Amino acid sequence: MPRPTLEEIFAEADEFGLLAVKLKPRASSSGNNSVSILNDVTRFFEQHGRLPDANASNHEEMRLGTIWENIAKSPSDELRQADKLGLLARKEEVAEVSWRDEVEDDDIPDSLDDIFNDDGLDVQPELVQLKHVTPAAERQVPDHRADFIPCKDFDQFAGLFETMQQALDSGAREATLIEKWAIIEPMEGDFFIRNGLLAYIAEKSESTQRGGARDHRLRVIFSNGTESDPLMSSFRKSLNDDKTARVVQRLGLGPLDPDWETDKVSLSGTIYVARSLSEDPAIKPQRDILYKIGVTSQDVRRRVADARNDPTFLLAPVEIVATYELQNLSRSKVENLLHRFFDAARPGELFIIDRFGKRIRPREWFYVLPDHVAQAAQLIKDGQLHQYRYDRETQKIVRRS
Structure with missing residues (x-):
């Protein structure tokens, strides 16, 4: 059976009234709709004393102002008769500046x-x-740059570098590629290959906070007889940027394995006592009784060179008031002993606000005098520190009863 044509379909009886559609009359800008807009604009004018702005941030005012601008360009006779306040004439007198318009060079x-x-x-x-x-x-002009300088005590590391190179050549030790964006946590005793040189982590200083993240100052010795003291974050970035960088795997199965610390060298160091030169009103009055106790294996002046950018040093320059040399003693153990010994003199309320607005509480500052540190250092050398304690009330080192 052939399909019916459109003429045949429309010729059939419309028993459901589908074709009986009544079209709504189209609104005219010159009709009642325009008058309604005029009434809205009149109410706005009476309330605010001005016409609605088509560039206003308020959505309703912007919508009303835009519609009014369009119908006011060619108003009908009916709209002119309904304009009792003369808003159409007022509109023609107002020259508004739109953010869409081009501006003069002098106005920029x-x-x-x-x-x-x-x-x-x-x-x-x-x-x-x-x-x-x-x-x-x-x-723009930093106080301290982690430049490469000659390593004065390289003789302590030369044999370690030779042994490590022989182990790598023979396959006894393995150097693995550092993947891009890998999270690297250098530790004292670690070996890396950077820019074709063996790099040895000789020292990892006390923890500090920079930008909300934990950081350390490193002492890195290189196989060409130079050394540098970058921040751990900077050293990590340099490894990630070097496509040929490698990390030398340690011996042993973990920290509990006796071979795990094989590469770690016990270096002598220096105990230093530093006085803050901060102008902070909360710190300046205490500068003569508040001292930082630290231990380092590198040159003390180089260690404190970047003090004003280091929260560990209260973000201010410091003055070294005393130093005491260590002989055949672990730096980290000595520092922990001193900090625990003077724990009673640690100011609990001391804090600083770093440049990122974070509150940081340095833990290496104490209400002690350099003479107290000198006495404690001598007791450590003599192996008698455990027989004494620091009395905060009398501000003296006394023998335990």
Whole structure:
């Protein structure tokens, strides 16, 4: 049976009234709709004393202003008769500036100062004054750079480098590729290959907080007889940037294995006592009684060179007031002993705010005098520190009863 044509379909009886469609009359801008808009604009004008702005941030005002601009361009006679306040004439007199319009070159600000100095911009000073931030001029010239310098005590490491190179050549030790973005945690005694040189982690200083993340200052000895003292984060980045970087796997199965610390060299070091030169009102009055106790294997002056950028040093320069040499003693153990010994003199309320707004509580500062540290250092050398304690009330080192 052939399919019916459209003419045949429409010729059939419409028993359900599907074709009886009544079209709604189209609204006209010159009709009642325009008058209704005029009434809305009139109410807006009476309330605010102005016409609605088509560029307003308020959505309803922007919508009303846009529609009004369109119908006011060619108003009908009915709209003119309904305009009792003369808003159509007022619209023609107003020349509004839109953010969509092109601006003159003279109106474009040259700097942020021009913007903030604009009389029409009311900005509170607290919003544009930075706090706890090092000025850019000072950041451009850092106090300390982790440059390569000759290693003065390289004779202590030369044999270790030779042994490690022989082990790598024979296959006794394995150097594995460092994958990009790998999280590396260098420890004292670790070996790496960076830029074709063996790099040995001789020292990992006390923990510090930088930008909310834990960091350390390293002492890295290289097989060419040089050394550097980068931050652990910087050293980690240099390894990730070097496509040929390798990490030398340690001996043993873990920290409990006797062979795990085979590569670690026991270096003599220096106990140093530092006084803060901070101008912070909370620290300055205490500068003559508040001292930092630290231990390092590198040159003390180089260790404190970047003090003003290091939260461990209260983000301020320091003055070294005393140093005491160590002989055949573990630096980390000596430092832990001293910090535990003077724990009663540690200020619990001491904290600083770093440039990222984080509160940091350095743990290496104490209300002691350099003479106290000298006495404790001598007791450590004599193996008698455990027989004494620090009395906070009398501010003296006394024998345990």
